[in-house]
Amino acid sequence: MSAPKSKKPMDRRRFLKDASRGVAGCALAGMGLTQFVSDARALPAQAIRPPGALEESDFLAACIRCGLCVRDCPYDTLSLAELGLDGPATGTPFFTARDVPCEMCEDIPCVVACPTGALDHNLTNIDDADMGVAVLIDEEACLNALGLRCDVCYRVCPVIDDAITLELRTNERSGAHAIFMPVVHSDACTGCGKCEKSCVLPDESAIKVLPKRIAQAHSADHYKLGWEENNPLVDELIDLPDRLPGSGTDNLAAPGGFLPGDLPDPSMEGGFTSGFKLPGTGGAGQ
Amino acid sequence: MSDKTKLPVGYEAIRDKGWLNAHKFLLLRRASQLFFLALFLLGPWFGIWWFKGNLSGSLTFNFLPLTDPFITLQGMVAGHWPALTALIGALIVGVAYAVIGGRVYCSWVCPINPVTDGAHWLHDKLGMTKGWQPKKETRYYVLGMVLIVSMLTGTIAWEFVNPISMVHRGLIFGVGFAWAFVLAVFLFDFAVSRRGWCGHLCPVGAFYGLLGTGSVLRVTANKREACDDCMDCFAVCPEMHVITPALRGSDDDTPLILSPDCTNCGRCIDVCSVDVFEFTHRFDDTPAPGRVRQKSTPAPKADKAA
Ligand code: SF4
Ligand code: SF4
Ligand code: SF4
Numbered sequence: 159m160s161a162p163k164s165k166k167p168m169d170r171r172r173f174l175k176d177a178s179r180g181v182a183g184c185a186l187a188g189m190g191l192t193q194f195v196s197d198a199r200a201l202p203a204q205a206i207r208p209p210g211a212l213e214e215s216d217f218l219a220a221c222i223r224c225g226l227c228v229r230d231c232p233y234d235t236l237s238l239a240e241l242g243l244d245g246p247a248t249g250t251p252f253f254t255a256r257d258v259p260c261e262m263c264e265d266i267p268c269v270v271a272c273p274t275g276a277l278d279h280n281l282t283n284i285d286d287a288d289m290g291v292a293v294l295i296d297e298e299a300c301l302n303a304l305g306l307r308c309d310v311c312y313r314v315c316p317v318i319d320d321a322i323t324l325e326l327r328t329n330e331r332s333g334a335h336a337i338f339m340p341v342v343h344s345d346a347c348t349g350c351g352k353c354e355k356s357c358v359l360p361d362e363s364a365i366k367v368l369p370k371r372i373a374q375a376h377s378a379d380h381y382k383l384g385w386e387e388n389n390p391l392v393d394e395l396i397d398l399p400d401r402l403p404g405s406g407t408d409n410l411a412a413p414g415g416f417l418p419g420d421l422p423d424p425s426m427e428g429g430f431t432s433g434f435k436l437p438g439t440g441g442a443g444q
Numbered sequence: 445m446s447d448k449t450k451l452p453v454g455y456e457a458i459r460d461k462g463w464l465n466a467h468k469f470l471l472l473r474r475a476s477q478l479f480f481l482a483l484f485l486l487g488p489w490f491g492i493w494w495f496k497g498n499l500s501g502s503l504t505f506n507f508l509p510l511t512d513p514f515i516t517l518q519g520m521v522a523g524h525w526p527a528l529t530a531l532i533g534a535l536i537v538g539v540a541y542a543v544i545g546g547r548v549y550c551s552w553v554c555p556i557n558p559v560t561d562g563a564h565w566l567h568d569k570l571g572m573t574k575g576w577q578p579k580k581e582t583r584y585y586v587l588g589m590v591l592i593v594s595m596l597t598g599t600i601a602w603e604f605v606n607p608i609s610m611v612h613r614g615l616i617f618g619v620g621f622a623w624a625f626v627l628a629v630f631l632f633d634f635a636v637s638r639r640g641w642c643g644h645l646c647p648v649g650a651f652y653g654l655l656g657t658g659s660v661l662r663v664t665a666n667k668r669e670a671c672d673d674c675m676d677c678f679a680v681c682p683e684m685h686v687i688t689p690a691l692r693g694s695d696d697d698t699p700l701i702l703s704p705d706c707t708n709c710g711r712c713i714d715v716c717s718v719d720v721f722e723f724t725h726r727f728d729d730t731p732a733p734g735r736v737r738q739k740s741t742p743a744p745k746a747d748k749a750a
């Protein structure tokens with residue numbers, strides 16, 4: 159009977175030792191994993207998530223990397239990232255616009271296929287998609303910007319005239335011609351990448367879809383654009399008390415500060431006497 | 445220990461039952477592992493899209509959604525409540541494994557299993573020492589760690605490194621450098637720790653093990669009386685500690701292998717020349733006398749052997 163009794167504290171000590179060793183080992187491994195996850199989370203600018211994809215931080219909690227969106231995309235736009243070859247977290251879906259852009263299917267099969275809601279099922283109109291925003295990134299190479307008429311990106315845009323417009327500018331070089339500048343409007347651009355895909359320049363496109371987090375800046379909260387409707391410079395008019403020169407500026411009997419008798423003689427005969435008195439100067443003007 | 449212990453593993457089983465019968469469940473298992481991979485390859489290879497997706501999530505016949513419950517759990521811990529389809533899928537898979545044995549996933553489905561089995565085979569062939577053997581609770585620590593990291597990083601953390609999805613998804617969608625993870629597991633099991641990955645560390649196995657704690661399908665050692673101490677079952681079992689209580693139990697102890705660690709692989713059934721083991725359900729209470737005659741002396745010795 160005594161033997162097991164004396165064994166007990168030994169067991170407990172051993173258990174504690176093993177447990178702490180296990181916990182410490184796992185804490186170490188956990189720190190490694192956390193580090194790895196943090197590194198692998200970075201999403202390169204050229205990798206565009208499918209339509210309806212949640213914000214990247216939520217996306218990695220939601221996407222189980224099943225590839226069902228990839229399978230149901232009729233244009234083979236999407237692929238799952240391969241470790242070490244593509245930028246995004248391994249196994250997550252993305253597309254590269256210059257290779258295969260999103261054709262903006264009306265029924266959005268990729269979103270419908272997603273079992274987890276990593277692609278938000280509330281997206282039912284593909285025109286509301288927000289995969290990124292196109293940016294005319296090289297104005298020195300864009301043919302339209304040089305004063306030629308290429309217009310290809312403008313013409314292929316599924317949201318033509320809303321997402322891309324051609325803005326007329328003077329061609330300073332020739333002095334006599336116009337430049338039809340492709341201009342993207344972020345509220346209408348879905349980030350489908352058709353423009354980037356179709357840009358006629360060899361290799362890199364002059365217009366590129368970028369994730370909004372990279373492409374868009376936000377003005378500070380207190381900036382006001384006075385010319386915008388419903389955007390007054392000050393929130394409401396402030397009625398400051400009127401303080402004008404005259405006898406007794408706080409004279410309620412004469413809110414303007416002047417009593418009719420105080421008005422100087424318009425003929426200015428006898429010189430000008432101001433009704434305004436500086437305190438403590440006996441009323442003599444300067 | 446009897447003289448038979450020294451014979452090569454499986455020697456008598458092959459002699460007495462024939463090679464095929466002595467490898468029945470092993471072959472079935474390999475077929476099953478291949479089957480679950482082939483299902484998903486039908487699409488990309490032959491254009492037959494009956495099964496889409498991979499082990500993490502899939503859609504069968506455009507109707508049946510299946511989702512890995514462990515991945516779903518990590519997603520929830522990371523702060524995303526999955527859409528209904530994924531939840532239903534996880535429920536179906538979860539219930540299925542809870543009934544047929546959680547670790548059936550490990551031995552009959554998981555594509556890493558052939559890798560670690562291969563590593564063990566080579567390890568054995570070269571007569572290497574067992575190396576580092578983590579404590580048996582380690583896998584649960586790893587499981588906890590994965591859930592904590594998921595919570596802290598707000599991501600499905602294990603999927604960044606999970607060699608199972610790496611290889612399965614890799615074969616179906618394109619592998620990239622994911623094979624490096626598979627190689628790492630192989631080398632780990634081969635050179636660092638015998639049966640180390642599946643047997644001690646993998647949190648997926650730990651999760652499925654817990655899931656199948658009360659599973660119905662079980663292996664029983666109901667003819668344990670006939671055991672001739674050849675020890676072959678211990679040699680082939682990937683979780684050999686599960687065998688001892690059933691095989692070496694006395695009359696009153698259940699012959700059922702009830703440990704959640706048992707993967708229901710059936711290798712012990714294969715390799716036993718006197719057919720001590722068979723598959724049954726957990727409510728099977730067929731009397732199974734222990735090896736009463738030897739009870740007094742060999743019991744502690746048997747413990748050591750395990
Ligand atoms: S909207 Fe259509 S083309 Fe675009 S990613 Fe989805 S399925 Fe593919
Ligand atoms: S279908 Fe949804 S969960 Fe599956 S890979 Fe695509 S985004 Fe991820
Ligand atoms: S990405 Fe280009 S083509 Fe697509 S909507 Fe935006 S501007 Fe148009």
Ligand code: SF4
Pocket residue numbers: 294299300301302303308309310311312340356357358359363364365
């Ligand atoms: S297609 Fe390219 S070159 Fe042509 S206008 Fe658009 S951005 Fe410029």
